[in-house]
Amino acid sequence: MDNNNNNIIPIPKGDTTTVDWRGRPSNPNNHGGTRAAAFVLGLQAFEIMAIAAVGNNLITYLINEMHFSLPHSANIVTNFVGTIFLIALLGGYLSDSFLGTFSTILIFALLELSGFVLLSAQAHFPQLKPPPCSYKLGGDHQQEEYCIEAKGLKALIFYIAIYMVALGSGCVKPNMISHGANQFNQDHQSKKLSTYFNAAYFAFSLGELIALTILVWVQTHSGMDAGFAVSAAAMAMGFISFICGTLYYRNKPPQPTIFLPIAQVFVAAILKRKKICRPSSLQGSENNINVGRQHSNKLRFLDKACIQDQAGNNTKESPWRLCSVAQVEQAKILLSVIPIFACTIIFNTILAQLQTFSVQQGSAMDTHVTKSFHIPPASLQSIPYILLIVVVPLYDTLFVPFARKITGHESGISPLQRIGIGLFLATFSMVSAAVMEKKRRDAALNLNQTLSIFWITPQFIIFGLSEMFTAVGLIEFFYKQSLKGMQTFFTAITYCSYSFGFYLSSLLVSLVNKITSSTTNGDGGGWLHDNNLNKDKLDLFYWLLAALSFLNFLNYLFWSRWYSYNPSLSTISQEEGDQAHATESKHYYAVSADNIIP
Incomplete structure (x- = not known):
């Protein structure tokens, strides 16, 4: 050589x-x-x-x-x-x-x-x-x-x-x-x-x-x-x-599975729930890279999983009783994002209405554009996507650079802010739906008129804009807030919101019918009891969803502020996270009442 x-x-x-x-x-x-x-x-x-x-x-x-x-x-x-x-x-x-x-x-x-x-x-x-x-x-000689x-x-x-x-x-x-x-x-x-x-x-x-x-x-x-x-x-x-x-x-x-280490954190924290821990003692450790930055003060009960028993420094404890700081922070991340995820379930419940009841609304309206051409009610679901293939490129090429100059954020606005805007807009989708349904039913019952199907397009357009903010913001948030061994799983969590939203929709319909059955229709039926929308009270159901959506938005403001002002391990750079992860694989850190024991 x-x-x-x-x-x-x-x-x-x-x-x-x-x-x-x-x-x-x-x-x-x-x-x-x-x-x-x-x-x-x-x-x-x-x-x-x-x-x-x-x-x-x-x-x-x-x-x-x-x-x-x-x-x-x-x-x-x-x-x-x-x-x-x-x-x-x-x-x-x-x-x-x-x-x-x-x-x-x-x-x-x-x-x-x-x-x-x-x-x-x-x-x-x-x-x-x-x-x-x-x-x-069959009977009466009918086929x-x-x-x-x-x-x-x-x-x-x-x-x-x-x-x-x-x-x-x-x-x-x-x-x-x-x-x-x-x-x-x-x-x-x-x-x-x-x-x-x-x-x-x-x-x-x-x-x-x-x-x-x-x-x-x-x-x-x-x-x-x-x-x-x-x-x-x-x-x-x-x-x-x-x-x-x-x-x-x-x-x-x-990467090695994250579920076993996270499960160990919860078990260790429960076993040591009576011990006293001062997380401030983590600051200034000379043995752990960036440990001060990566440790968070929220969900402090999990820090007890890092407390070493006072049996001596040479005593090796089970991983189900003693966990590393990085393990605890991963568990905190998982718990921290659950409220953000939960706030999108109502959003997807609204989506379920646009794919079911709103299509029924369209079926009860005049679908003709010309004498020979009419719009299938199910095709109303394509309206948001027609809008989005135009708006999304404009959002990325015009709004993001403009907002970036003001906020300094690479995405223009943060993922949490983007989700919040989407949840806020979703409320007005249901407000529009409720107003239009009342107008449609009154025209059908009082004036014997059938309104054009285009009257209900605003609710689809507003929700399309809402989905552009919420869906993309949620995926970006979960991807960026996860560490090694968690990214794809965290991304998958966003899809579960769709399932829970649709299941909640079915539950809401049943509950609303049961609760309102004693106050409407006189025959024991509720707001959504009949198959005839002219007899149902679909507009009241939409108002209920609008109210739930707005309360959900206020709930989201609380949790997003709580998350933003308590940065977890995921807020450090990926390079630092990898470095800390490598260090943690070689050293085990335990939090005692006064110091960190390597």
Whole structure:
């Protein structure tokens, strides 16, 4: 070996925290960045296009071709959608702790594609589904429709197909967001990272818009088999887009599971709940890098997990009785974000109304644009996405740079502020819905007039703007506030809000009907008892949701202020967090009444 330093050729420094497709340290010049993220955005647009087209019209297929009853069909759709969002937690856990985002997407995107193919095959081949309905003479010599419900192998094929899609989509969704965000260095490319989150929502909006218009039109005019086949083709295009970016991705390897260390914190804190701890003693430790910055004063009861028993410094305690500072801070992060997450459940309850009762509103109105053309009420859901594909680019190119000059924040406004604006706007969506429903019912009952369907578009437009702030802000918040081994799982938490919001919607409808049954209609029915909106009190239900939404916004202000003024370990830079994490892996720190014992 030549010891002459002049002959040493400098080698570009790689990123030791991410690897390329071969497992080698990634090179900032060749891996990651906007180019790599673009391939992930392609997958996101095509995946939402495929799943939205199936989900929005699945009930039609269940009733008309599988011959399930209406209640059974509605439950299947509800369970299908709820499963997708709940399985997102599984996808986040597998990615963070075992597979990594790239491998998780690869496996479950292929599974989702296979489910679409099986679903389209069943819809196409008559032998895989029940025979068409027939007619027979019934009472009074009138023809009655006779249908055979799908059972046995035919029902099994359907459930296998639909839950292959649910499992695949649920695991892919959070990993798409995280994998795309992983292409940017959070410390040095924070502005590009913020732009990526806006671009991801643009891709989502574009996919939803195409699904609710073109793909649903194909299902309606060419049959469900053709519609499912188009969804399969869209998913295949997304899978190809993702594969094409393999050489350019910077991949974060999986980390040890976070759940066991966090569980140890809670157990240790409970076992030592009677001990006294002074967290101020953490300041100025010479043995721990940045420990003063990374320790937070909120949720101080968890600090007791760091207290070493007074049995002597040489006594080694069980990890279920003695935890590191970094472990405690991770547990604090998890508890701290739960109130922020909970405040978005009401928001998604409002979303559920726009996909159910607001569509019924449209069905009771004049849907004609011209004499020969009318708007399908379900297509009202495309209004927010038409708006968003215009507004999102303007927001990122005009508002963010302007706000950045005022606030100094790389995202223009912080994720918590963005969520707050969205929750505030959601209230006015329900106010608009309530006012328009009262106007519609009065016109129908008192004037015998049918209002144009365009009267209810404001509630969709306002909610679309609200969703742009809330959904993107929530994803950016959870991604940036997590540490190693937590990012994809935290991203997955945002999808659970959709499930809880829809479940809460069903619960609210039942409760409202039960509570109001003694005060309305005189026949024991509540505000939403009848199938006829002219007899129901849907406007009062909307006012109730508006009130709940505003109270939820005030609740959010409290928790967001509490979070903002008590920065946790996640507020330090990722580089410092990695350094502290590496230090903690070598040293165990215990908090006693007077000092820190390494």
